[in-house]
Amino acid sequence: MADQGERPGTRVLLVDDDEEFSQLVADYLAGEGDFTVAARADGEAGLAAASSGAFDVIVLDVGLPRMSGFDVLRAVRERVATPVIMLTARGDDLDRILGLEIGADDYVAKPCNLRELAARIRAVRRRTGAGQAFPPDAAAPGRRAVLGDLVIETGSQSVFLRGELIALTGAEYLVLEALLAEAGRVVSKDAIARHALGRRLAPYDRSVDVHIGHLRKKLGPRDDGRPRIKTVRGRGYLYATAH
Amino acid sequence: MAFHQRILFALWGIFLLTVVLTGAISYLLPGGPRNTDERRLARYTVEQVAQTLRSRLAAFPERSVPELIEPQALDFSPLLVIYLLGPDGRDVFERPVPPRVARRLARHPDPGEVASLHVATQGLQGYTLVGRDALTRLPLLLAMARPGGRLLLVLTGLLVSAVSAVLLARFIIRPVRRMRDAGRRVAAGDLSVRVAHTVGNRSDDIAGLAHDFDYMSERVEALLENQQRLMRDVSHELRSPLARLQALLSIARQRATDPDAMQMDRMEREIRRLDELIGSILAFARLEALDGLQRRPTDLTALLREVVADAQLEAWSDDKRIELRGPPRLVCDIDVTTVTQALENVIRNAVHHTRPGTAVRVTVVARAQSVRVVVEDHGEGVPPASIGKLFEPFFRLESGRSTSTGSGGLGLAIAERGVTLHGGTITAENREAGGLRVTMTLPGPVSADASCQGVVVLDA
Numbered sequence: 270m271a272d273q274g275e276r277p278g279t280r281v282l283l284v285d286d287d288e289e290f291s292q293l294v295a296d297y298l299a300g301e302g303d304f305t306v307a308a309r310a311d312g313e314a315g316l317a318a319a320s321s322g323a324f325d326v327i328v329l330d331v332g333l334p335r336m337s338g339f340d341v342l343r344a345v346r347e348r349v350a351t352p353v354i355m356l357t358a359r360g361d362d363l364d365r366i367l368g369l370e371i372g373a374d375d376y377v378a379k380p381c382n383l384r385e386l387a388a389r390i391r392a393v394r395r396r397t398g399a400g401q402a403f404p405p406d407a408a409a410p411g412r413r414a415v416l417g418d419l420v421i422e423t424g425s426q427s428v429f430l431r432g433e434l435i436a437l438t439g440a441e442y443l444v445l446e447a448l449l450a451e452a453g454r455v456v457s458k459d460a461i462a463r464h465a466l467g468r469r470l471a472p473y474d475r476s477v478d479v480h481i482g483h484l485r486k487k488l489g490p491r492d493d494g495r496p497r498i499k500t501v502r503g504r505g506y507l508y509a510t511a512h
Numbered sequence: 513m514a515f516h517q518r519i520l521f522a523l524w525g526i527f528l529l530t531v532v533l534t535g536a537i538s539y540l541l542p543g544g545p546r547n548t549d550e551r552r553l554a555r556y557t558v559e560q561v562a563q564t565l566r567s568r569l570a571a572f573p574e575r576s577v578p579e580l581i582e583p584q585a586l587d588f589s590p591l592l593v594i595y596l597l598g599p600d601g602r603d604v605f606e607r608p609v610p611p612r613v614a615r616r617l618a619r620h621p622d623p624g625e626v627a628s629l630h631v632a633t634q635g636l637q638g639y640t641l642v643g644r645d646a647l648t649r650l651p652l653l654l655a656m657a658r659p660g661g662r663l664l665l666v667l668t669g670l671l672v673s674a675v676s677a678v679l680l681a682r683f684i685i686r687p688v689r690r691m692r693d694a695g696r697r698v699a700a701g702d703l704s705v706r707v708a709h710t711v712g713n714r715s716d717d718i719a720g721l722a723h724d725f726d727y728m729s730e731r732v733e734a735l736l737e738n739q740q741r742l743m744r745d746v747s748h749e750l751r752s753p754l755a756r757l758q759a760l761l762s763i764a765r766q767r768a769t770d771p772d773a774m775q776m777d778r779m780e781r782e783i784r785r786l787d788e789l790i791g792s793i794l795a796f797a798r799l800e801a802l803d804g805l806q807r808r809p810t811d812l813t814a815l816l817r818e819v820v821a822d823a824q825l826e827a828w829s830d831d832k833r834i835e836l837r838g839p840p841r842l843v844c845d846i847d848v849t850t851v852t853q854a855l856e857n858v859i860r861n862a863v864h865h866t867r868p869g870t871a872v873r874v875t876v877v878a879r880a881q882s883v884r885v886v887v888e889d890h891g892e893g894v895p896p897a898s899i900g901k902l903f904e905p906f907f908r909l910e911s912g913r914s915t916s917t918g919s920g921g922l923g924l925a926i927a928e929r930g931v932t933l934h935g936g937t938i939t940a941e942n943r944e945a946g947g948l949r950v951t952m953t954l955p956g957p958v959s960a961d962a963s964c965q966g967v968v969v970l971d972a
Contacts, residue, residue, distance in 0.1 A: 287752050293759035300766050332748075358751060358791065362849070380755035380787050382780065383762035 278303040279394050282324040284315030284341065285356065286334050294328075297383040304390070312336025320348045326390050330356045330379070331364050339371055346372040352393040352439050356381065362475065369479040374440045375466055376476070392467030396439055416452055416510075418492065421445070435487055440465050444480045445508075448498065453510040455501045481506055515717040526676045534668040541664075551645060554592045555630045558643035561586065561594060562632035569637065577639045578604040597640040604639070613644055687711055687718045691725055701800075701933070703733035736800070743797045747790045754790070758783050792922040795853070796905065799929045805847035809958045812842045812851075812883060813876060819855050820874060827863045827872070834863065838876025843958045844883055846934060851954065854930035857923035858887050858938075858950050865891030865948065881956040882936070888949045893942040902940045903928035927952075 281304050285291045291308035298304035307324070309315040312333040319327050319341070327345065331338040342353055355368035356379040365376045374393045377386050414421045420429040426442050428435045437445065443465035448456055458477045462470040470477065481498060491497050491509070499507045561581075568580040578596070583605040586594040595613070596604045603609050616629055617640070630643035687710065694705045708726045711719045761783065765776050820836045827834055862872040870890035877884045894902060901907045905925040931938045936953045943949045 287755065290752070290756050290759055293756060293763060297759065297763050297766060300763065358748075358794070378787075380751065380758035380783060383759055384765070 278305055279326060279390060280304075280324045281306045281390060282315070282318055282327045283308045284310075284312070284319070284327065284333065284338070285330040286310050286332070287330075294383060294386070298387060298390075301387055304387070310334075312338065312341045316341045316344050319345045319351065322349050322351070324351055326394055327351050327353045328356060328377075328386070328390070329353055329373075331358070331368070339367060342368065342371050342373055346438075350439075354386075354389055354393060366475060366479050369440075369476060370483065372438050374438055388468070393439065395467060396443055396465075414449065416449060416508075419449075419488070421449060430488055437484070437487065440476075441480050441484055441487070444477065445484055448506060448508040452508045455505050455507045457505040459505075461506065477506075518716065522676065522680065526672055529676075530665070530669045530672045533672060534665045537668065538664045550591065554643050554645040557588065557592055558594055558630040558632055558641055561643075562634070562636065562641050565641070566635045569635070577637050583607070592643055592645050594641055594643045597642060599638045609642075610644070613642060617642060684718065687714075687722065691722060694725065694729075698729050698732070703729055703736065705729060740797045740800055743793060747794045747797070750790055751787070754783060754787055758787075789922075792926065796922050796926050796929070799850070799853075799926060799933075805850060805933055807845045807847050809843045810846050810848050810851075812844045812846065812885075812954070813838050813840060815848065815852060816855060816874065816876065816885070819852060819859060823856070823859050823863050826860070831868045832863055832866055833871040834859065834874060835871050836874045836876075838874075839878055842876060842878055842883065845955055845958050850930040850933060854927040854938075854952065855885065857927040858885075858952065861923055862887050862889035862891075862948070862950070865889050867891060878957050882953045883956060885952045885954065886949060887952075888943060888947060890947045893946060893948050894940065896942065899940055899942070903938065924950075 281298060283291050283294055283306055285294075285308070288308070288310050291310070295306040295308060298306050307318065309318050312335045315327075315329065315333065316336065318324070329338045329341060329345075333341065338355060342355070345351065345353060352374040353372070355365070355373045355376040357364040357368060357376050358379060368376055375389055377389055414423070418431045420432075421427075422429075423446075426437075426439070428437055428442065428445065444461055447461045447464040459470045461477050462468060462474075465480065466476060481500075485496070485498055488497050495509065497509060499509055501507055564585075565577060565580060569575075569577065572580065578598075581596070586596060586605075588594070595607065595609055597609070597617075598604050601609075601614065601617075613629060617631070630645070632641040633639075687707075690710050691707055694707045697705045706726045706729070707722045708719075711722045758780070761776060761779055764774070768774055768776070816836060816838065820834050824834050859872065859874060866872050866889035872890075873886075873888045875884075875886045875888075877886070898907075903924050906921040907924070908921060928938050931952050931954065934954055936955065938950065938952045940948060940950045
């Protein structure tokens with residue numbers, strides 16, 4: 270868990286009330302070599318630590334004493350933009366969707382394969398990590414793309430709608446990016462997942478749909494009242510161009 | 513008042529009412545005692561006596577009226593009794609005059625037919641002849657005893673009993689029906705139904721039944737809630753050690769020099785299986801506790817396309833296919849989460865059991881009132897004796913078929929519950945060509961537009 274000299278690796282905050290489990294996760298991630306882990310056992314302590322901004326990724330359990338994981342997530346989102354991965358019970362689709370709705374970047378079903386958890390942490394870290402712009406080749410500062418009333422800056426990962434900054438999570442930004450890169454054409458859910466979540470879509474995985482729903486809510490319909498993002502059932506999503 | 517007393521009084525009331533009504537009607541009807549030959553005969557007799565008296569008075573002007581007639585000539589009982597009243601109002605032969613006769617006479621001093629009395633005074637030296645026919649005494653009973661009255665008795669009996677049946681129904685059947693409906697709703701899973709407030713201020717056995725019913729459903733509700741909470745809590749508690757076990761396994765794998773030798777993949781698979789089982793127990797418990805569906809118009813075909821696409825991802829590796837046939841668009845009023853779960857479980861079950869290299873066929877047929885989703889596989893089917901138990905939780909076939917469908921024996925039970933909550937049905941049967949056919953019915957299309965008709969191959 271100690272810093273390893275000049276390369277501290279990804280600083281992970283794990284908030285889970287099962288301290289034995291937290292210790293095991295810390296041991297495993299330490300064994301991977303590129304993580305340092307701090308653990309908190311209840312929601313309030315977790316929120317205090319998360320608000321410090323000293324972490325690159327927050328892994329948050331849903332069922333926490335004193336303050337539920339969702340409440341912590343909501344409060345974290347008001348303060349810092351640190352990516353959050355929720356640990357949800359398997360089969361509880363509602364929790365997953367709720368977590369993503371509130372602004373989680375991804376979720377991992379618990380009990381989880383820690384290899385999978387490490388991979389997810391690396392994925393969110395890669396796309397939102399400080400100093401590491403994504404995609405790397407688009408890192409040129411000030412690169413702007415304009416599409417109708419939408420302006421997107423790839424360097425700072427910011428999106429402006431009619432001149433106003435829209436607050437998007439890392440995952441939402443990347444989903445939008447995947448759609449805009451192919452604007453006017455259908456992008457499959459799997460392609461979106463690979464671009465935005467850094468993984469293939471598992472069966473019965475609704476992450477992409479939830480992020481899309483979120484984007485729709487934040488961006489609203491186009492000026493002519495028609496939907497901005499269309500669902501093409503069984504194939505994927507499409508960002509509608511002007512005509 | 514106790515119930516049997518009420519019933520007794522009600523029956524008495526019906527009987528009395530029938531008698532009184534019959535009497536009254538036949539009394540008033542043309543041909544009743546008011547207008548009969550007996551009555552005319554009585555009037556005629558009184559008139560004849562008066563006539564006789566008048567002629568005798570004319571013959572013997574010096575004699576007084578009482579001396580000109582015998583009391584026997586005035587007695588036609590039981591048909592008719594004629595009183596000869598003196599100026600003082602008393603009978604000259606000192607027979608007691610019934611008070612009613614005297615009262616009526618006092619009210620109607622004019623001669624003639626007065627309220628069933630036959631009166632003659634003219635030319636009688638101040639004496640009054642009053643005839644009172646037998647019919648006057650018990651007119652209602654007499655009216656019923658007449659042949660026409662008997663028929664009338666039957667008719668009024670019918671009428672009275674019909675009216676009282678309606679009243680009785682309002683009184684007994686209605687609350688009982690309400691309780692029946694409530695019972696049915698309880699059986700359908702709505703344990704919040706209470707009926708005591710519908711019986712108002714009653715304090716009889718029906719009210720008692722209503723209160724007992726409420727007590728029963730309260731108890732059942734509490735018991736079920738306890739059971740479900742236990743199921744939820746146990747499942748939830750099982751997950752913590754499972755999560756630790758999984759974490760330990762990950763660490764062991766990280767440090768092991770030869771992970772294959774330790775059969776770690778198997779271990780992970782078993783942990784995953786256990787986890788999925790816990791997940792479906794939780795899902796089942798939640799579905800059982802569900803108190804209301806969130807229905808909204810949803811395109812069932814689009815929903816099925818997504819479910820099939822997801823299942824296809826799983827089926828693909830085993831060289832299994834899923835064919836979807838149905839109308840291109842079919843909007844139904846359904847709860848998306850529940851129906852998705854039901855369709856997913858049935859289709860995954862079929863994919864699991866169909867032989868490699870074969871296809872699962874999903875067919876959607878829209879009717880006016882319902883939608884049928886038929887899922888057919890090319891598996892071994894189910895022994896006929898067990899087919900009824902297919903939708904029971906944790907049902908297992910005797911044969912050694914692997915049951916790892918991802919829901920640990922609860923998938924079809926969850927599907928059944930979900931479909932039933934929509935008021936639909938789910939049945940299973942063996943196909944003649946081999947394999948199992950599961951048929952689900954769901955609420956009918958919201959609007960029967962043209963696109964609901966016809967069947968096209970959607971995915972093959």
